[in-house]
Amino acid sequence: MLFSRRLMLGLAMAGALAFPALAEGPTEIDLFFPVPVDGKLARDMGTLIKEFNETHSDIKATAVYTGSYDDTLIKTRAAIKAGKPPAAVIMSANFLLDMQIENELTNLDSLIAADGVTKEQFLGQFFPALQGNAVINRSVYGVPFHNSTPLLYINADQAKEAGLDPNKPPQTWAELTDWAKKLTKREGDKVTRWGIAIPCAYDYCGWMMESLTMSNGGRYYNEEFGGEVYYDTPSMLGALTWWNDLVAKHKVHAPGATPGPAVSTSFISGNAAMMMLSTGSLTYVRDNAKFAYKVAFIPRNVRNAVPIGGASLIIPAGLEADKQKAAWRLIKWMTSPEKSAWWSRATGYFAPNMAAYKTPDMIDFLNKNPDAKTAVEQLDVAKPWFATYKTVPVRKTLEDEVMLVLNGKKQPKEALAAAQKAADELLKPYNAETSLKLP
Amino acid sequence: MSLAEPAALPVATSAPPRLHALRRFAAGLKASLPAYLLLLPSLVFLALFTYGAMGRVFVDALYQRTTPKAPVRFVGFDNISAVLADASFTGAVVNNLLYAVGTAIPSIALALLFALALSRTNAVTSALRAALFLPVLIPMVAASALFLFIFLPNVGLLDYYIGHLLPVLPNWLGDPDIALYAIMIITIWKNAGYYMLFFLAGLQAVPEEVMEAAHLDGAGPFMRLRHIILPELRPTFLFVTVIATLNAVTQVDHVFVMTKGGPSNATNLVLFYIYQQAVEHYDIGKASAATLLTLAALMALTALSFRTLANREGGP
Numbered sequence: 001m002l003f004s005r006r007l008m009l010g011l012a013m014a015g016a017l018a019f020p021a022l023a024e025g026p027t028e029i030d031l032f033f034p035v036p037v038d039g040k041l042a043r044d045m046g047t048l049i050k051e052f053n054e055t056h057s058d059i060k061a062t063a064v065y066t067g068s069y070d071d072t073l074i075k076t077r078a079a080i081k082a083g084k085p086p087a088a089v090i091m092s093a094n095f096l097l098d099m100q101i102e103n104e105l106t107n108l109d110s111l112i113a114a115d116g117v118t119k120e121q122f123l124g125q126f127f128p129a130l131q132g133n134a135v136i137n138r139s140v141y142g143v144p145f146h147n148s149t150p151l152l153y154i155n156a157d158q159a160k161e162a163g164l165d166p167n168k169p170p171q172t173w174a175e176l177t178d179w180a181k182k183l184t185k186r187e188g189d190k191v192t193r194w195g196i197a198i199p200c201a202y203d204y205c206g207w208m209m210e211s212l213t214m215s216n217g218g219r220y221y222n223e224e225f226g227g228e229v230y231y232d233t234p235s236m237l238g239a240l241t242w243w244n245d246l247v248a249k250h251k252v253h254a255p256g257a258t259p260g261p262a263v264s265t266s267f268i269s270g271n272a273a274m275m276m277l278s279t280g281s282l283t284y285v286r287d288n289a290k291f292a293y294k295v296a297f298i299p300r301n302v303r304n305a306v307p308i309g310g311a312s313l314i315i316p317a318g319l320e321a322d323k324q325k326a327a328w329r330l331i332k333w334m335t336s337p338e339k340s341a342w343w344s345r346a347t348g349y350f351a352p353n354m355a356a357y358k359t360p361d362m363i364d365f366l367n368k369n370p371d372a373k374t375a376v377e378q379l380d381v382a383k384p385w386f387a388t389y390k391t392v393p394v395r396k397t398l399e400d401e402v403m404l405v406l407n408g409k410k411q412p413k414e415a416l417a418a419a420q421k422a423a424d425e426l427l428k429p430y431n432a433e434t435s436l437k438l439p
Numbered sequence: 440m441s442l443a444e445p446a447a448l449p450v451a452t453s454a455p456p457r458l459h460a461l462r463r464f465a466a467g468l469k470a471s472l473p474a475y476l477l478l479l480p481s482l483v484f485l486a487l488f489t490y491g492a493m494g495r496v497f498v499d500a501l502y503q504r505t506t507p508k509a510p511v512r513f514v515g516f517d518n519i520s521a522v523l524a525d526a527s528f529t530g531a532v533v534n535n536l537l538y539a540v541g542t543a544i545p546s547i548a549l550a551l552l553f554a555l556a557l558s559r560t561n562a563v564t565s566a567l568r569a570a571l572f573l574p575v576l577i578p579m580v581a582a583s584a585l586f587l588f589i590f591l592p593n594v595g596l597l598d599y600y601i602g603h604l605l606p607v608l609p610n611w612l613g614d615p616d617i618a619l620y621a622i623m624i625i626t627i628w629k630n631a632g633y634y635m636l637f638f639l640a641g642l643q644a645v646p647e648e649v650m651e652a653a654h655l656d657g658a659g660p661f662m663r664l665r666h667i668i669l670p671e672l673r674p675t676f677l678f679v680t681v682i683a684t685l686n687a688v689t690q691v692d693h694v695f696v697m698t699k700g701g702p703s704n705a706t707n708l709v710l711f712y713i714y715q716q717a718v719e720h721y722d723i724g725k726a727s728a729a730t731l732l733t734l735a736a737l738m739a740l741t742a743l744s745f746r747t748l749a750n751r752e753g754g755p
Binding site for chain 1 (some may be wrong): 593616
């Protein structure tokens with residue numbers, strides 16, 4: 001008896017000693033996240049990750065703020081180079097192609113297959129317009145997380161005051177020009193209120209050019225191949241000429257390049273009556289505008305079309321298997337209908353998961369805030385966001401020239417020719433390596 | 440042989456010159472060994488993080504990778520010639536020279552003015568000195584974020600206060616003709632208080648007797664400034680100029696925060712160009728080549744300044 005009791009005790013002791021060794025701590029993972037628009041996204045992200053950690057005891061996720069979309073790409077690349085990639089990153093959706101070309105992304109096909117679903121079933125949860133920036137060469141590399149389209153924001157009070165009906169927003173470029181003229185206020189030669197503001201800072205400028213070019217019937221880049229951009233084309237020339245006319249001819253748009261925050265500040269302060277901005281700024285406008293406002297589709301010249309914006313969740317290449325698995329669980333949780341819907345309400349981005357719009361909270365929210373529907377409705381005419389080899393420098397070649405035009409230093413035609421030349425130069429090695437390579 | 444003997448004699452009695460020098464060196468080493476030992480930790484870290492990195496940059500500058508699929512290949516000085524042929528690099532150099540002159544001269548002039556005005560210590564000047572020094576304490580990134588709102592077109596503080604005086608409201612950071620000057624303002628605002636410290640210290644070193652003598656001889660304040668104070672401050676001037684020039688090349692936080700080198704590269708400075716090549720273009724070869732060129736220019740400049748400094752002070 002004594003023997004067996006001692007044995008029992010010994011076994012219990014051994015068990016207690018072995019326990020800490022057996023019970024592994026939670027898998028620690030980092031999530032890099034950017035804040036590309038106005039508002040309190042960083043605080044909301046803290047709330048979201050706290051909830052994830054509370055419901056997943058075996059994973060400890062840490063949200064790491066990484067700046068703008070461009071900065072997030074840079075920091076992720078630096079972390080990969082240093083051999084310590086974060087487990088997951090909320091990455092601007094248009095950087096995925098560039099990263100895939102650089103072998104920096106984990107192909108998600110096998111993780112999807114391990115869950116017992118097909119790629120089609122997995123992607124079927126998300127709006128079809130988002131797939132162009134998530135699937136590369138028929139493999140899944142990103143999971144849409146928060147997405148956007150550009151919107152036309154209108155100060156409804158000022159529109160009414162100018163004799164315009166904010167419930168019938170301008171639908172064409174001609175109407176928009178007309179509205180902008182009526183909404184611009186002058187004292188002598190001095191403009192005291194601008195009719196419209198369109199952001200042009202690095203990153204935003206290229207997206208707005210893509211939007212205007214699409215509305216003008218054109219395209220920005222080759223959606224199937226990362227080595228071609230279409231800057232020196234009639235459709236882009238028409239778009240840039242119209243934008244420049246707002247500045248130089250009609251004088252309803254402030255000259256010079258204006259960053260996104262300056263545009264939203266101008267709008268909020270009543271200094272600009274209309275603005276084109278991401279739906280990602282919608283919550284910020286809702287919380288801060290002291291006037292009635294309306295949001296509408298981006299007006300067309302030839303057709304209604306907008307580029308997708310926003311970000312996808314990615315898993316960088318070079319991670320250990322357990323971290324990869326933990327990241328995959330985090331990604332699936334964050335893109336689930338409920339979380340996706342919560343994030344959309346918090347930020348103004350639309351929820352990429354279609355089922356998010358069937359959750360009771362979201363139905364309730366949309367009834368109270370019909371303005372949040374516009375971006376989702378606009379998805380029917382949305383197309384992929386520009387994505388090329390070396391996306392950022394290739395995009396900058398265009399942005400630098402557009403800034404010169406908006407400052408009255410160059411004419412649209414010569415500016416676009418220069419942008420095309422510079423972009424072709426950057427794309428040359430990639431083309432030589434791929435499309436021009438003879439068998 | 441016999442004729443040569445007497446001449447060789449004095450040499451033979453003392454140690455051969457080579458050995459003599461060695462012995463002197465050994466004695467010197469023995470004496471300064473503790474000093475070298477004290478310097479050793481710094482030297483280790485410098486070697487690891489500065490000289491090692493510099494060596495790496497030198498090697499990287501000789502190689503080029505075009506696409507991810509293509510192998511890295513040796514290109515010799517191609518990267519250097521590519522950088523020199525790049526219009527955005529030459530543009531950045533011109534911007535940087537303009538920026539260096541445009542920030543160094545006003546901030547040094549202001550610093551001297553502050554120092555002269557506040558050289559006497561009392562409660563008022565102490566408070567003013569602290570007030571002028573305050574911008575130095577604010578991190579450049581925070582200061583830039585602050586100025587972002589000051590420069591905001593139409594609704595910013597600057598337009599709010601002086602906008603009504605101008606016929607057209609300038610887009611301070613959005614106009615390539617103005618943006619570089621706009622960011623110069625922050626640098627001047629931030630550095631003037633810092634350089635003031637050096638001038639205050641320099642003024643302390645002006646001998647009291649000389650000033651008194653000049654005063655007795657009937658030299659007015661301007662004469663004293665021109666003939667005594669400014670010449671006495673010459674080493675301070677040189678030192679501050681070197682610091683200001685180096686600052687003009689190494690401070691780019693405000694470019695990151697406010698303009699990202701834009702609009703249309705108008706505020707692109709050399710360091711930001713290097714950063715763009717390395718992380719945006721993913722072109723390590725060109726980034727390294729540009730770094731080498733910058734390093735060479737800065738080293739030449741610093742060597743020149745030290746020589747001038749040494750000459751002025753008489754040397755050993």
